[in-house]
Amino acid sequence: xxxxxxxxxGAPTEAGHSHGEHPAYQRHHFETVEQQAxxxxxxxxxxxxxxxxxxxxxxxxxxxxxxxxxxAFVSASHQLDVRWGTANTFALIFSSFTMAMxxxxxxxxxxxxxxxxxxxxxxxxxxxxxIKTIEYHEKWEKHHxxxxxxxxxxFLNPASDEAAxxxxxxPLPLDMARxxxxxxxLYFAMTGMHALHMIIxxxxxxxxxxxxxxxxxxxGHVTFVENFGLYWHFVDIIWIYLFALLYLxxxxx
Amino acid sequence: MSEQHEHxxxxxxxxxxxxxxxxxxxxxxxxxxxxxxxxxPWNPVVALAIATTKAMLVVLFxxxxxxxxxxxxxxxxxxxxxxxxxxxxxxxxxMSRAWxxx
Numbered sequence: 001x002x003x004x005x006x007x008x009x010g011a012p013t014e015a016g017h018s019h020g021e022h023p024a025y026q027r028h029h030f031e032t033v034e035q036q037a038x039x040x041x042x043x044x045x046x047x048x049x050x051x052x053x054x055x056x057x058x059x060x061x062x063x064x065x066x067x068x069x070x071x072a073f074v075s076a077s078h079q080l081d082v083r084w085g086t087a088n089t090f091a092l093i094f095s096s097f098t099m100a101m102x103x104x105x106x107x108x109x110x111x112x113x114x115x116x117x118x119x120x121x122x123x124x125x126x127x128x129x130x131i132k133t134i135e136y137h138e139k140w141e142k143h144h145x146x147x148x149x150x151x152x153x154x155f156l157n158p159a160s161d162e163a164a165x166x167x168x169x170x171p172l173p174l175d176m177a178r179x180x181x182x183x184x185x186l187y188f189a190m191t192g193m194h195a196l197h198m199i200i201x202x203x204x205x206x207x208x209x210x211x212x213x214x215x216x217x218x219x220g221h222v223t224f225v226e227n228f229g230l231y232w233h234f235v236d237i238i239w240i241y242l243f244a245l246l247y248l249x250x251x252x253x
Numbered sequence: 254m255s256e257q258h259e260h261x262x263x264x265x266x267x268x269x270x271x272x273x274x275x276x277x278x279x280x281x282x283x284x285x286x287x288x289x290x291x292x293x294p295w296n297p298v299v300a301l302a303i304a305t306t307k308a309m310l311v312v313l314f315x316x317x318x319x320x321x322x323x324x325x326x327x328x329x330x331x332x333x334x335x336x337x338x339x340x341x342x343x344x345x346x347x348m349s350r351a352w353x354x355x
Contacts, residue, residue, distance in 0.1 A: 038322055038324065041321070041322075041325060042324055042325065042328065045325055045328040045329065045332075046328065048332070049328065049331070049332040049335070052332050052335075052336050053335060053336065053339065056336045056339045056340070057339070059340070060339060060340055060343050060344075063340065063344065064343070064344070064347055082285065082288075086281065086285050089281050090278065090281060093274065093277045093278060093281065094274070096277075096311060096315055097270055097271075097273075097274040097315075099315075100265075100270045100273075100314075100315045101267060101270060104264065104265065104267055104270070107264045108264070229315075229316070230316055233311050233312075233315045233316045234316075236311060236315075237308045237311050237312070240304050240307050240308055240311070241304050241308070243284075243304075244284060244300040244301060244303070244304040245300075245301075247288075248284060248285065248287075248288035248296075248300050249288075249296075249297070250288070250296060251288040251289045252288075252289050252290060252291045
């Protein structure tokens, strides 16, 4: 190829190809719009695979410790309120639904619908984080955050603890009670990482709402909304497993 | 290339999304209910089976893998495979060594 300035702009004028032949959003290194969409979709899935392996390590650690220190994990999981966990699961499922509807609105070029769906997704994400804050605050008050101020009171003397007493927990021996700290460490590591993903997602949603109001994504170029949708659904899937594994270990008395 | 393709992908109807939403809600209610039952070793099995069913619904329909290209399907399957390898081989290692003597 020559060093003509046309190369800089990526317009292969030599090939007799004019800008009128494809939509403005098609990059010149792609043959067709479909190829561009497929490549971007593939890249997004590859990113999600790295996320699967990242969370996979945490799930693996959880699995091993849960098998080793099962009584500690049962007692510690009773400190989580299953009602908050269920409410959050519903919030995320509904947000996944509104996100899917947002992608549909973008595909159907419905600007108002897209802005509404993205805003509802944003709102439900905030509800999730709000509930998580209430839960974290409770752990802070009960000294259930791993570290120097960690208290085993609820596990050594369950009668003194409302949540533990409700499930009829037996006092744990000191060495097993110490392992409840591992449960809470994993709880904060896993839900914290998940919450970080939610915060990043909500920030991107905010950006997308502003762009969508200005008319973006409803011109036929839906890739960004679609791939963000994949991310948001992925975060939902992680929560589906976290809810089952952290909250629902054993709820029967 | 004479055919007109506006979209490379299939547009999923909102009806499908509503059905999946309802199925996910039922699954959530079911898994909470099941956790209050005394099923012994089956408690985690039931919880994980329901969670996996829910995750499958999200992947296939909300994430549109059911309607996607073979490349995407292969990518998703390879993701599940590497994840299973991570879990399977790590657990095999732990269980075949000092299990019960930590």
